Amino acid sequence: MSTQGNPEDPDSPPGRNPFEEVLQRVEEANGFLDLPGPIYRRLRIPRRSLTVSVPVRMDNGEVSFFTGYRVQYDMARGPFKGGIRYHPGVTLEEITALAALMTWKCALVDIPFGGSKGGVACDATGMSRDELKALTRRYTYEIGPFIGPETDIPAPDMYTDEQVMAWIMDTYSMMKGYTVPGVVTGKPLCLGGTVGRRGATATGLVILLEETVRHLGLAMKDLTVSIVGYGKVGAVAAGLLHGMGAKVIGVADSKGAIYNPGGLDVELLSAHKAETGGVSGFREAEELTIEELIASEADVLIPAALEGQINASNAGKLRVKILAEAANNPTTTEADAIIKGKDIFVLPDVLANAGGVVVSYFEWVQGLQRFFWKEKEVCDRLREIMTSAFEEVLSVAAEKKTDTRTAAMILGVKRVAEAVRVRGLYP
Numbered sequence: 001m002s003t004q005g006n007p008e009d010p011d012s013p014p015g016r017n018p019f020e021e022v023l024q025r026v027e028e029a030n031g032f033l034d035l036p037g038p039i040y041r042r043l044r045i046p047r048r049s050l051t052v053s054v055p056v057r058m059d060n061g062e063v064s065f066f067t068g069y070r071v072q073y074d075m076a077r078g079p080f081k082g083g084i085r086y087h088p089g090v091t092l093e094e095i096t097a098l099a100a101l102m103t104w105k106c107a108l109v110d111i112p113f114g115g116s117k118g119g120v121a122c123d124a125t126g127m128s129r130d131e132l133k134a135l136t137r138r139y140t141y142e143i144g145p146f147i148g149p150e151t152d153i154p155a156p157d158m159y160t161d162e163q164v165m166a167w168i169m170d171t172y173s174m175m176k177g178y179t180v181p182g183v184v185t186g187k188p189l190c191l192g193g194t195v196g197r198r199g200a201t202a203t204g205l206v207i208l209l210e211e212t213v214r215h216l217g218l219a220m221k222d223l224t225v226s227i228v229g230y231g232k233v234g235a236v237a238a239g240l241l242h243g244m245g246a247k248v249i250g251v252a253d254s255k256g257a258i259y260n261p262g263g264l265d266v267e268l269l270s271a272h273k274a275e276t277g278g279v280s281g282f283r284e285a286e287e288l289t290i291e292e293l294i295a296s297e298a299d300v301l302i303p304a305a306l307e308g309q310i311n312a313s314n315a316g317k318l319r320v321k322i323l324a325e326a327a328n329n330p331t332t333t334e335a336d337a338i339i340k341g342k343d344i345f346v347l348p349d350v351l352a353n354a355g356g357v358v359v360s361y362f363e364w365v366q367g368l369q370r371f372f373w374k375e376k377e378v379c380d381r382l383r384e385i386m387t388s389a390f391e392e393v394l395s396v397a398a399e400k401k402t403d404t405r406t407a408a409m410i411l412g413v414k415r416v417a418e419a420v421r422v423r424g425l426y427p
């Protein structure tokens, strides 16, 4: 683990640096690729990092100042693409790490986008709708000159949703003087969103789990599943898996964890969360700490919340067959080393949660053509892309005799490096 803040800046403050962890993964991939020095160094530096101050008049009349970021990591293969996160823990290092991961992810599933990410350090759960709208509009205004359908296309991430995308689209359109639906994906359907985007990340994950189960000779209906994070990804994945006969036995969110080895009624649980704001207190389930849930036995563990939740202190305690990383960067590099020594099949984040950006790509394409697809077309094309990426990762892992995460990174980094090489150095 890092003790240095920014690996490219020796004066940066100490602490866990998620970007440095991503760079370690690039280094591991490069151990197999042996890229030319200048290209390798180019892939270790974000192309553009923007920090903005976001003043917001709060409901009590006072003005609060929030810090926002947009990091555009690489655009060799197409426009920058990446979500926007509202969370108190947002930092430049975190957003840079997430922007880098978006770059390898888009390349791994072979869609013509680069990678970016944005975020504002704020507690969205404690803000009113008016405050969130004001924050979103001012943040959009500040990053406005750097985004657009051909340049950089935001989407939802933690604590942002379709409504936030609608506000971004409206603000950007007001700045331009005409309506620009293509500036964001994950929009409401009435503004040019696509069918299937809302559940796309979870659907992509479940398609990969179906492939994994087949690969390992297991059966979906026999699976027990624990999920950390019960939001747009975790809750939808729970519903889909439950519908396929798997047993969701444990769920955690920011407020606590619940567990029932006999299986949770996912529909009732979602109603309980909608009513009370959390999964805790759900009847017919035992209350656990999040750490206890992570250490409990299940066939599948799905981290679907923050990064670093699988770390050196709990990786050794994992008792699962499959780690399906719905979250971005949920496993630290130290934890990764421990997991490699265990018999755990890892669906790494860049593969596992790519369904979201794949359907965002479909939304962008449909928007550019002003021609919209039926749900079956979206689902069939998503399945085709996810299964073929899964097969490619397995085949590289076998060929290079390496783990699935390194194989996924090899594929993603190689494709970006190739685009950088063929384009050449400007000027």
Ligand code: NAD
Residues within 6 Å of the ligand: 156, 157, 158, 159, 160, 201, 228, 229, 230, 231, 232, 233, 234, 252, 253, 254, 255, 290, 304, 305, 306, 307, 326, 327, 328, 353, 354, 356, 357
């Ligand atoms: P969300 O805001 O809809 O839900 C987040 C969930 O995580 C909530 O249930 C929240 O209570 C829980 N949570 C927050 N802090 C927690 C903690 N410390 N411990 C346990 N649970 C905690 O967010 P989301 O869109 O579902 O995103 C979840 C993860 O999936 C993120 O890592 C995100 O980057 C990744 N992801 C999301 C998408 C997407 O399309 N939304 C796509 C790719 C990857």
